[in-house]
Amino acid sequence: MMKSPYKNEQILGMEYYITDTPGTGGHLRETPEDFRVGELFRDVKLTGGPHLICELEKTNWELQRAVKEITKRLGISHKRIGWGGTKDKRAVTTQLISIYGIKAEDLEDFHLKDINLKPLGYANSQLSLGDLEGNNFDIWIRDCDGPDIAGNLESCVKTAQTGLPNYYGIQRFGVTRPVSHLVGIEMLKGNYKEAVFRYVGFPCDDEHEETKTARQAFEDNQDPKETLSLMPVYLRYERAMLHHLVEQPEDYKGALMVIPPKLLSMFVSAYQSYLFNRVLSKRIENSDNISEPETGDRLIFPDGKEDIVTEKNIRTAKVHMKRGRCSLSIYMPGSEDYEIIGEMDRYAKEIMEETGITKKGFSEVTELVGARFKGASRAISMRTEIDYKISENNINLKFTLPPGHYATTVCREIMKADPKNMI
Incomplete structure (x- = not known):
């Protein structure tokens, strides 16, 4: 286990690597x-x-x-x-x-x-x-500069057979501007004005200067008409929200609703993803074996069925997990009642209290986004067989993942590089 040194991973809950070998370094996507x-x-x-x-x-x-x-x-x-x-x-x-x-x-x-x-x-x-x-991936990592590339790659490939942390990748939150979960938090709290300011304002370092200038102007002056004159034309959703506020001042809920419902629902999902990442990091911090069940853990099977690990069934659970029949899972709460059973449930409860989110917020946001967020479980680890070859200082990876799993999360564990090199 190693802690990530990158702030833009830490703030999204991606705090650890499960392997402790140095990364290969390198760059993803030098070309599409x-x-x-x-x-x-x-x-x-x-x-x-x-x-x-x-x-x-x-x-x-x-x-x-x-x-x-x-x-x-x-x-x-x-x-x-x-x-x-x-x-x-x-x-x-x-x-x-x-x-x-x-x-x-x-x-x-x-x-x-x-x-x-x-x-x-x-x-x-x-x-x-x-x-x-599922999805098949064929990926090249270019210009690797880490020590003992072959040895460290082989170590990560071996670990992938038993399970890598199933983090939601940075692209889930926004690559150059990871604010989707922050917008989701304000929506879930009913703070529509703050949600608009998180989306339209809140400049980030890696954006174009003209974009940062427009966002900062909105933060400073709260003037939608002035900001509209500064906002680049390609930021169509920001401009649509500003147009609405020019025509209907202070109607921040209406401004949010000019965004397509699918995108609005993604903000709420991004909060659940953030919650998942933080709970997973807490689990790794306290027990770096993410494939070893403990009493109170939730299990999820490929067909979607779920179970709870008890003193009575823990030996059977260990056998099932060793054979790849199920995985430990984290329950991401929503509008439905659920029972807090194990440590990971308690972590989730603590984080929701810290961020001020309640199940009532999930119920009320349904009207806004047109989708229900009842709560869902997600496996905390992902297993895959990785075929690889090394050509000078470049690495080719081929592997398959189930839907909703991130290939960049696999590459992250191998590279241990600055996330900016993985965009």
């Missing part, structure tokens, strides 16, 4: 082609129907923006497109999408730089998150 992602889907039945299933390959495109451009070219609503999971922007990604109500021939004249759409057939239902089984 260095980071390739391909989806593993459950069987998609092409039995005919109104949904055209397509293979979407994109390079250096954020998914939501790609979908917006695709719908614009096709002249349809974005609601007619479904997918199994979002993907990294700075990467070459291959995934399936479904498009309702169009024919394969409608794509014959479709052209968009760095985007390819290949029709595969028709299905009766739209693709959704539950259809995704």
